[in-house]
Amino acid sequence: MTTDRELAIFEAAIKLGALYHQWVGTPVSRASAELLEKAIEKSVILQPYVEEISVRLDRSLMTPNVHGYSEVAGLMFHVEIVTRVGFSYCRARLSPKDDYPYMEIVECD
Amino acid sequence: MTTDRELAIFEAAIKLGALYHQWVGTPVSRASAELLEKAIEKSVILQPYVEEISVRLDRSLMTPNVHGYSEVAGLMFHVEIVTRVGFSYCRARLSPKDDYPYMEIVECD
Amino acid sequence: MTTDRELAIFEAAIKLGALYHQWVGTPVSRASAELLEKAIEKSVILQPYVEEISVRLDRSLMTPNVHGYSEVAGLMFHVEIVTRVGFSYCRARLSPKDDYPYMEIVECD
Amino acid sequence: MTTDRELAIFEAAIKLGALYHQWVGTPVSRASAELLEKAIEKSVILQPYVEEISVRLDRSLMTPNVHGYSEVAGLMFHVEIVTRVGFSYCRARLSPKDDYPYMEIVECD
Numbered sequence A, B, C, D: 001m002t003t004d005r006e007l008a009i010f011e012a013a014i015k016l017g018a019l020y021h022q023w024v025g026t027p028v029s030r031a032s033a034e035l036l037e038k039a040i041e042k043s044v045i046l047q048p049y050v051e052e053i054s055v056r057l058d059r060s061l062m063t064p065n066v067h068g069y070s071e072v073a074g075l076m077f078h079v080e081i082v083t084r085v086g087f088s089y090c091r092a093r094l095s096p097k098d099d100y101p102y103m104e105i106v107e108c109d
Helices: A004-023 A034-042 B004-023 B033-044 C003-022 C034-044 D003-022 D033-044
Strands: A050-057 A077-086 A087-098 A100-108 B050-058 B076-086 B090-098 B100-108 C050-057 C078-084 C088-097 C100-108 D050-057 D075-086 D088-097 D100-108
Touching: A004 A050, A004 A077, A004 A087, A004 A100, A004 C003, A004 C100, A034 A050, A034 B033, A050 D050, A077 C050, A087 B076, A087 B100, A087 C003, B004 B033, B004 B076, B004 B100, B033 C003, B090 C050, C003 C034, C003 C050, C003 C078, C003 C088, C003 C100, C034 C050, C034 D033, C078 D075, C100 D003, D003 D033, D003 D050, D003 D075, D003 D100, D033 D050
Parallel strands: none
Antiparallel strands: A050 A077, A077 A087, A087 A100, B050 B076, B076 B090, B090 B100, C050 C078, C078 C088, C088 C100, D050 D075, D075 D088, D088 D100
16 A cells, blocks of 8 residues: 555656656757746646646756757756645655766655 | 758758657647747757747647646647758658658758 | 655656656567567666566557557556665556556555 | 659658657666667668668767766767668768767768
8 A cells, every 4th residue: 555645756756757858858058948947847737746846957057069059968957846645745856966867855744 | 972952951850850759758738838839949949050940739639638638749740940051941841641740841942 | 754665666656757758759660669678678777776677568559650660659658667775665567547658656565 | 842862861860860869868888788779770770761770879978877877878879871762872870070969961872
C-alpha cells in the first residue's frame, strides 16, 4: 500500500524527469528564454496532480555559439514543482548540484 | 559543389526535422497551444539561415485524454519555414498527407 | 524528512518520466524494436539508484505508416523498473490504462 | 520545380535534424555507446530515402558526471548519411566544427 504522500512524491518526480528530457536540447537565447519558461510551465501544469510549477532557465549559462544562440542544457534548469494527492503535498526541485542536474524532494506533508 | 539554392534547401530541412523531434510528445491542450506555437517559432528563428517560420498545431487533433490534455503528435504540425542562403530562398512545409507528417519543398529560387 | 522508501519512489518516477519523453517519437519497426528496447534499458540502468529495468514496446501498435515504419508512442511502453535507496526498494511500472500511458507504484518496501 | 538531387539533399537534412533532437540528452556511457549508436542507425535507416547511415559518438567527450555517466551532447555526434531520390545521391554529415554541431553536404550527384 502506498500513501497519498508517497503518491504525491511519485507524481512530482515523474514531471521533473519528463520535462528535463522533453526540453533539453531546445534552441534558446537570453531573449527567448522567458517565453520558453512559460511554455514549459503551461505544459507541465496540464499534467495530473500538479498544483504549482515554476521554471527558470539560467541565462548565465546561455553562452552563444557561433550562430548566436544556445541549447537548453540540464544545468540551466531551476524548477520547483508542487504536487497534491488527496490532502498530501510534495514540493520537489530540479537545480544544479556538483555539476549535475539534481532532483530532490524539498518537503512533503 | 553545391549552390546557395541547395544550401537553402538543406537548411530548411534540418529545421523541420529538428523541430518535429524536439517537440513531439510535449503535453498540450487547446488552451496552451498558442503559447507553445510561439515558443517553437521563437526557438526555430534563432537558428542560422531562418528568415520566417510559422507553426500551427491542429487543435482538432487535441482530443483530451483521461486527464484532460493531449501530447503534440506528428500529425498536428502545420509548419512553414523560409530559409535564405546568399540570394536564394527556400520555402518548405511540414503538414499531414496520407496520415504521415509530410515534409516538402514548396518553392525555391 | 524523507525516508529511503520515499526516495526510492522518487527515483523510480524520475526515470519513468525521463525515458518516456526521451524516446517517444523515435522511428521504430517490429524488426528494430528489440534493439531499441535494449538501448533504452542500457540507458536507464546507467542512472543512479536503478537496480532493474525492463522495457517492452508493444509490437501490435506498430502499424506501419505509408513508408513502412512507426514511431514510438506512449501507449507502446510496457516498462518495469526497480530502484533501491538504502535498504528500501520501489518497483514501478509504465503501461497503458484507459488509453493513457499510466505510471504507477507496484510495490515498495 | 525541384530536382532529384535537391530532394536527396532535403531528405538527408531532415534526418540529420531529426536524429540530433531525438537523441540529444540520452544517458550514455563509454560502455553503452556502441549499442546506442546501433539503435540510432537502425532507427534512421527505417526512414524514407535513406541508403546508408553511420553514427559514431565521441567517447572522449563522455566525461562521467558524479553518478558515473554522461548524456548525449550535440558535439558527440559524428554522423554520415547517404540518401537517394531517383538516380541522385546525397552524402551529408553532422560533426563538430568551431564547437558547433555542424551539418553539411559532403557531396551529391
